[in-house]
Amino acid sequence: MTVAPLRLLILGGTGFIGPHQVQYALDRGHKVTLFNRGQTNPKLFPGVEKLIGDRNKPDGYAALKGRTWDAVIDNPTQVPRWVREAGAALAGSTSRYVFVSTLSTFRNRREIGITEDGPLHEPAPSDAVPSGAAYQAAYPGAPVSTYGPLKVRSEMDARASFGEKALIVRPGLIVGPGDLTDRFSYWPVRIEQGGEVLAPGSPHDYVGFIDARDLTEWMIRLCEQGASGTYNAVGPKHGMTTAEMLYGIKAVTPGNARFTWVDTDFVLERKLRPYAELPVWMPNRGDSAGWARMNITKAVTAGLTFRPLAETARATLAYYHAQPAERQASLRSGLSPEKERETLAAWHAKAR
């Protein structure tokens, strides 16, 4: 492979998707610099240059002064003012600014095949911050907004600061090794445990997600290509149903899992929370009818590829089993065993 080595500055870079990005960039021969507080996983990538700064502090970007980059990748931001400050600090010193946005910028996902031009949320106020004590402490009195509107405002600010140099990627649910939310991991872990597994909705409902490695590897390749503009970034490429996802995951386990599909009406009546308690899945109707059927033609044309589900499931399980026992015992998404059992019992009682 012959790509010209890039000088990449990665803001954050130590969370879920960052390490995958860094590893791939290094594998491709690029020169990587990390910029963060130096608090999370400080021993990661010992050979990589690290610049320290706190984006919540005045003059937090001082360490970046006088340096130039071919591309800056902004991973963790949902604070519009961070994006503006990054613009002020970096607009003159980088050829590209890659902003990781989200499909949550869309006002709803009612339609099937929503493109990058679909209707978005109203942007949050410029000075808005996410909820959370850390943000309140750093920005006393700032209005609080939610994820989607904050990201819409951030995208606008990124475009205002960087213009044609702005590359905006809107991922859907990011999954795979390193995921701290368990919003996909619940399924491989649950299926590996075996027995009767509650499956949401219909076997034919669509689901969507993207392996963190597919996302980050593609982002590095976009930098290599000098891409700009806005991209929906979710998979799988050809549509996937819950039956395909669950049986596909089961194919990598030697377990005895079997699935009972509990229909959407029942799920909603019982106040089970789609996506959180029933990970990945959203009702295939109403405002989420097109949730898992976004138009991703632009991203695929620009080189987004997808690993087989079996690889995502295997790597997710390997990561999970490498975690400490307490972490393994407390999944952060999905149904508790008791709630799953109760719901299944109620469903079977109703069917009788």
Added chain:
Amino acid sequence: MPLKILVLGGTGYIGPHLVEHALAKGHTVTLFNRGRTKPGLFPTAEQIVGDRNAPDGHAALRGRKWDVVYDLPATNPKWVVGSTEALKGNVPQYVYVSSTAAYKDFARSYPDETHPEQEMAPIEPTTPPAQYGPSKVRNEHTVRDALGNGATIVRPGLIVGPGDLTDRFTYWPWRIEKGGEILAPGRIEDPAQWIDVRDLTEWMVRLGENTTGGTFNAVGPRTVCGIGELLYGIKACYSNDAHFTWVPQAFLTERKLRSWGEMPVWSYTGASTVAFSTSVIEKAKAAGLTFRPLATTVRDGMAWYHSRPAAEQEKLRAGITLERERDVLALWKAANGTK
């Protein structure tokens, strides 16, 4: 405790898997066959040459002692009469590979080991020759009569994985690997069963180690499985545009696309093959049968398939051609007013 193992045959499809595993577990293996197929495959195994079709063809086995014998290829009743007679008193356990074809009524679902058997074939050859199932039943009886509690009868279903020359399982990964619109038979919950050749043979070695006698259905997966689970599980091993169009059984039957033949692995309630896809395996599981993940079977099976000569890879021995599939899908869509 290392065992002294005698393997009759051992050079075909399941034999090499069994021998390799037995050697890996530290057992001593003697092969008995004509010495014509894959000679020298296992240099550390003793080789005794003999032809089970020849008069007194088992003579070379007389007077030797083993802990357990595995009889892998025998259908001809005279072979088993000959081997049990030659080994009499010198081998306490005889593991005979039979088949679910030993059962009488293949159209009955969920056969367990007490399901009625076929009428057994006579020992002497007949015209026309006795069929596979009745011959297997005769051989089971010969082994039980000679060995009593030392008889271990294994009745596998569809054996799949690396080395399978029938392509009866391979058809599906082969087809899914090609991508595009795929004709999928019946309903996703229609029954499907198979067993990875390595799961089967490793378990057979354990049956010897544990001196487990009795009769066992031997197929998987662990739990009741639908054809949809199989196809979706295989699809998870690929990342192409494979997608399935499910065509009802009645439509397929009218066009002579039959379960197990043109549509491999698949069966349905009332099909003349349903016993092969619904065998009860609780007894084998209790006796230690385990199951690899489907994705492992697919990966290893396809790695082996891709190592075959190009001409063989192009012409599968089971399933339907891409042309036939396209024609049937077109007919199905025309009949349903969809494009």
